[in-house]
Amino acid sequence: MSLLSTPSSLVRSTLASLVGSAERVALATALVLPEPVQRRLAGRPVVVDGQTLATDTQLMLRLAKVAGPAIESLPIDKGRTVLVHQSRMAGGEQPIGRVETLRAAGHDVRLYTPTAVCASVEPGPLLVFFHGGGFIYGDLDSHDAAVRFLAEESGVRVLAVDYRLAPEAPFPAAYEDAVEVFQWVRDNAGAVGADPDRIGVGGDSAGGNLATGVALAVTDACAFQLLIYPVTQFDEQTGSRRRFRTGYFLTSDFIDLAGSSYVPAGTDPRDPRLSPLHADVPARVAPAFVATAGFDPLRDEGEAYAAKLAAAGVQVETWRYPDQIHGFFNVLLARSSRAAAADLAVALRKGLGA
Secondary structure, three states: OOHOOHHHHHHHHHHHHHHOOOOHHHHHHHHHHOOOHHHHHHHHOOOOEEEEHHHHHHHHHHHHHHHOOHHHOEEEEEEEHHHHHHHHHHHHOOOOOEEEEEEEEEEEEEEEEEHHHHHOOEEEEEEEEEEOOOOOOEEEOOHHHHHHHHHHOOOOOOOOOOOOOOOOOOOOHHOOOOOOOOHHHHHOOHHOOOOEEEEEEEEEOOOOOOOOOHHHHHHHHHOOOEEEEEOOOOOOOOOOHHHHHOOOOOOHHHHHHHHHOOOOOOOOOOOOOOHHHHHOOOOOOOOOOEEEEEEOHHHHHHHHHHHHHHHHOOOOOEEEEEEOOOHHHOOOOOOOHHHHHHHHHHHHHHHHHO
């Protein structure tokens, strides 16, 4: 019997068996199935705002419902462990020329050198990267696969930063760490193989927020910004935050937990170090590539920030991936999200002239 003609009860049992077996193998298998088979397992197409959710992404979300509780429902320390586990499964094994663990301004960092430049002794472009995770989750391991892929595909060295997390270290700790590490890289460019005139900054989600803060703080000392569905404000409920409150990986409960953990009581939510959407943007700020996802609560604020940069005279390219969800950068086993991540590598290569 073909999966295309099986009853829904058998589809549900198939999903359960996929999750119940070795998780990484099961997920990898599900995400490389032919699209018609994935569609049968995923269910009817999901269409919102005229956008159709990618079939492999829809299937992954359905598997996640069977797999266990949402991260935000767990104690934070447990959630951190689960996030790393999930990211490793979704990212798979990604090749890279060389990885080195270093210290920068008192912080652990990893330098990813792509195969194409391993033998080079000439300084080249480098991206200082800040991981996502709502300012409370994530580390060098949670984004290892994604950063490997970004570096190897772009041909650009990437320095990933392990900044302090809330609630142990609330705002502005992460912001201060981000600026401090970027300045260290500028001052020690030779130690990480970087051309001081071609150092960019990037990050996803919370890391995208930190990247915007660095770019605004150092202005023309930064050569390029790669902003992947960035958090840009803490004071409004945008249309996309309301529309995609639940069901698409990033939930309103997660966002609320991140905000209450990271932002101390009494903090002005319009503080530009916290909400770059309310910052003054000098024209000297680095050119930017801003990526958003169609089914992401952060979609509207990311696009609003791109428009703000453009209005200030900053060269900016905005690209919405209409069939994707928040977190696609980490999901390299799925065809649709891997293709989107490959686009980000192209943007980085072009942005830093690799």
